[in-house]
Amino acid sequence: MKTFQSKDGTNVACFVSGSGTPLVLIHGTASDHGRWGPILPALERRFTVYACDRRGRGASGDGPTYAIEREFEDIAAVIDGIGGSVDVLAHSYGAMCALEAARRATHLRRLVLYEPPIPSGLPIYPDGVVERLQALLDAGDRAGVVSTFMLEIPRVPPAHLEKMRTLPAWPGRVAAAHTIVRELRAHQGYELPGGAFRTLQVPTLLLLGGASPPFFEAALEKVQAELPHTRLVVLAGQTHVAIDTAPDLFAREVLAFLGEP
Numbered sequence: 001m002k003t004f005q006s007k008d009g010t011n012v013a014c015f016v017s018g019s020g021t022p023l024v025l026i027h028g029t030a031s032d033h034g035r036w037g038p039i040l041p042a043l044e045r046r047f048t049v050y051a052c053d054r055r056g057r058g059a060s061g062d063g064p065t066y067a068i069e070r071e072f073e074d075i076a077a078v079i080d081g082i083g084g085s086v087d088v089l090a091h092s093y094g095a096m097c098a099l100e101a102a103r104r105a106t107h108l109r110r111l112v113l114y115e116p117p118i119p120s121g122l123p124i125y126p127d128g129v130v131e132r133l134q135a136l137l138d139a140g141d142r143a144g145v146v147s148t149f150m151l152e153i154p155r156v157p158p159a160h161l162e163k164m165r166t167l168p169a170w171p172g173r174v175a176a177a178h179t180i181v182r183e184l185r186a187h188q189g190y191e192l193p194g195g196a197f198r199t200l201q202v203p204t205l206l207l208l209g210g211a212s213p214p215f216f217e218a219a220l221e222k223v224q225a226e227l228p229h230t231r232l233v234v235l236a237g238q239t240h241v242a243i244d245t246a247p248d249l250f251a252r253e254v255l256a257f258l259g260e261p
Contacts, residue, residue, distance in 0.1 A: 072097055
């Protein structure tokens with residue numbers, strides 16, 4: 001494990017494995033570094049992998065108050081702290097944070113974003129879901145928080161959720177349940193800054209599940225309109241958790257992009 005100090009002094013822990021050029025992995029909401037387990041062996045054969053715990057969970061620290069901007073700074077601190085050119089693979093809320101980190105880091109080479117939930121005008125949240133999640137958390141039902149989040153916001157199919165419950169990453173998801181509500185509230189206040197990415201020269205792969213809710217496709221269309229060097233790949237038949245349900249397909253698309261000169 002290696003730690004990097006963010007701009008506000010918070011330590012961000014990354015679990016290092018594999019051999020090759022650096023690849024930073026940034027997980028989404030309701031997760032920790034363990035969520036990459038299904039594809040980690042494939043990545044380790046090509047890269048020195050830095051699988052990070054985002055702030056507030058696992059081996060990373062946390063600040064006294066939460067602001068999404070600190071997450072942007074965390075990822076930029078990891079990228080520039082490694083030394084040399086760095087690739088980044090990020091998922092969901094972590095992908096949104098990684099996109100913003102791309103404007104702050106100086107050593108980012110290539111970027112892979114899997115379904116960042118960029119607000120696009122389409123509805124994402126069912127009525128009252130954030131309040132219901134808070135009530136579950138207050139009642140100590142951490143597993144209920146994670147399950148409700150997965151079913152009602154990224155719309156993970158029940159069968160896929162059942163598979164996720166059997167994977168080694170599930171206890172880490174439950175342990176991180178306290179971070180879900182704060183991230184949802186921060187997400188509701190976020191807007192992609194128009195024009196801010198037009199000069200970003202980082203080649204970027206956008207991944208979309210072919211069976212994911214429409215707001216994810218709309219989000220990636222918005223990203224494509226802002227970034228000059230993007231490629232969109234649709235993972236046929238998949239949803240927001242293709243890392244778990246189709247790890248070979250997911251890893252193949254990531255490695256095909258990152259393997260290019």
